[in-house]
Amino acid sequence: MDNQLKEAREIIKKTDEKIAGLFKERMAAVKQVAAYKKEHGLPIYDAAQEERVLSAAKSQIEDKEIGVYYVELVESMMEVSKRYQYNLNKGMRVAFNGTQGAYAQIAAKYIFKQATSISYQSFTDAYESVEKGDCDCAVLPIENSYAGEVGPVMDLAFSGSLHVTGIYTLPIIHNLLATTDNIDDIKTVISHPQALTQCEKYIKSKGWNTVAVSSTADAAKQVSEKKDKTVAAIASEETSETFGLKILDHDINDTSENTTKFAVFSKAAIDMSAQKDDNFILMFTANDTAGSLAKAISVISHYGFNMKVLRSRSVKENAWQYYFYTEVEGDANSAEGQKMIDALKKQCDIIKVIGQYKKLVNLKKED
Numbered sequence: 001m002d003n004q005l006k007e008a009r010e011i012i013k014k015t016d017e018k019i020a021g022l023f024k025e026r027m028a029a030v031k032q033v034a035a036y037k038k039e040h041g042l043p044i045y046d047a048a049q050e051e052r053v054l055s056a057a058k059s060q061i062e063d064k065e066i067g068v069y070y071v072e073l074v075e076s077m078m079e080v081s082k083r084y085q086y087n088l089n090k091g092m093r094v095a096f097n098g099t100q101g102a103y104a105q106i107a108a109k110y111i112f113k114q115a116t117s118i119s120y121q122s123f124t125d126a127y128e129s130v131e132k133g134d135c136d137c138a139v140l141p142i143e144n145s146y147a148g149e150v151g152p153v154m155d156l157a158f159s160g161s162l163h164v165t166g167i168y169t170l171p172i173i174h175n176l177l178a179t180t181d182n183i184d185d186i187k188t189v190i191s192h193p194q195a196l197t198q199c200e201k202y203i204k205s206k207g208w209n210t211v212a213v214s215s216t217a218d219a220a221k222q223v224s225e226k227k228d229k230t231v232a233a234i235a236s237e238e239t240s241e242t243f244g245l246k247i248l249d250h251d252i253n254d255t256s257e258n259t260t261k262f263a264v265f266s267k268a269a270i271d272m273s274a275q276k277d278d279n280f281i282l283m284f285t286a287n288d289t290a291g292s293l294a295k296a297i298s299v300i301s302h303y304g305f306n307m308k309v310l311r312s313r314s315v316k317e318n319a320w321q322y323y324f325y326t327e328v329e330g331d332a333n334s335a336e337g338q339k340m341i342d343a344l345k346k347q348c349d350i351i352k353v354i355g356q357y358k359k360l361v362n363l364k365k366e367d
Helices: 002-040 049-058 064-088 101-112 123-131 151-159 195-199 201-206 216-226 237-245 292-302 335-344
Strands: 093-097 116-120 137-144 163-171 175-178 187-189 208-210 231-233 246-249 258-266 278-286 306-313 322-331 349-356
Touching: 002 064, 002 123, 049 064, 093 101, 101 116, 101 163, 101 216, 101 258, 116 123, 116 246, 123 137, 123 151, 123 187, 123 258, 123 322, 137 151, 151 258, 151 278, 151 306, 151 322, 151 349, 175 216, 175 237, 187 195, 187 216, 195 208, 216 237, 216 349, 231 237, 237 246, 278 292, 292 306, 292 322, 292 335, 335 349
Parallel strands: 093 116, 093 137, 163 349, 187 208, 187 231
Antiparallel strands: 137 258, 163 258, 175 231, 175 246, 278 322, 278 349, 306 322
């Protein structure tokens, strides 16, 4: 019996030595993954990839009695890998537009939990910080379900050199923030004009005056600095923590259907193999000939691509000329995608694929 135990422990020892060597190989590869994600503006956590790894793990051990333990081992290795990646990318810098506590910063923190978010006073400054190399990527809003497209960011995407590597949606939940504990003290609320509009019914029901400011985060900052108990801000819960304000009421939006779509802009583009959840952003200008726009749209559908969004914006440098923005399902780098691009060249003066990304990701606190 003693010999059997000794033999078993010797096997375990030799196996552990092999595992240690394989572990070093695995973590070296993980380091490469972390570097790639930093360069391309991708988050550490990738739910779809983890699901694929676990699915493969479940099929690799035929013995059901120990198979479940192997899956647990793989899960623990992925958790260690993520922690290592977070540690490696602690120096990552993510640009956003607005005051500390702005919704863009909240989105940036959800996407890049390990990064430092850097505030810029304009969309242009945030975008150009990545072009200059001051930041690794930028998180900027491109559309709000209530207010529509964010035109200045779309213009930057059209004229600039950066690539979109991910699109994320963040529910916009407004709260009433103040320095007082008593909601009856409030006489005036301040916030961004859109936030005031989105909480109009609530504000009218209280009979309060309103003052518009540049952003919800700036409203919270002003309330914190002035310390006037009669003035409250409409802003996010996270902003209350940033500026030390009390939340007098939660979720005061007139409608719960208020979501902002944020894009991650990076210097490097990603080239993914075709998957069912691939998407890309295409921007183009149609030739100044009869029917060129209709023909361009027809080309996209002819090659089997589904356009989910199509918008037009004026080209600032050329009066009465327009560019078109479309989000398309599929892989622009596939054979059919390249054929589609080549065919579009006959109808379009400018063609830019500015983003190749996986499916839309909803940002939630539990992510």
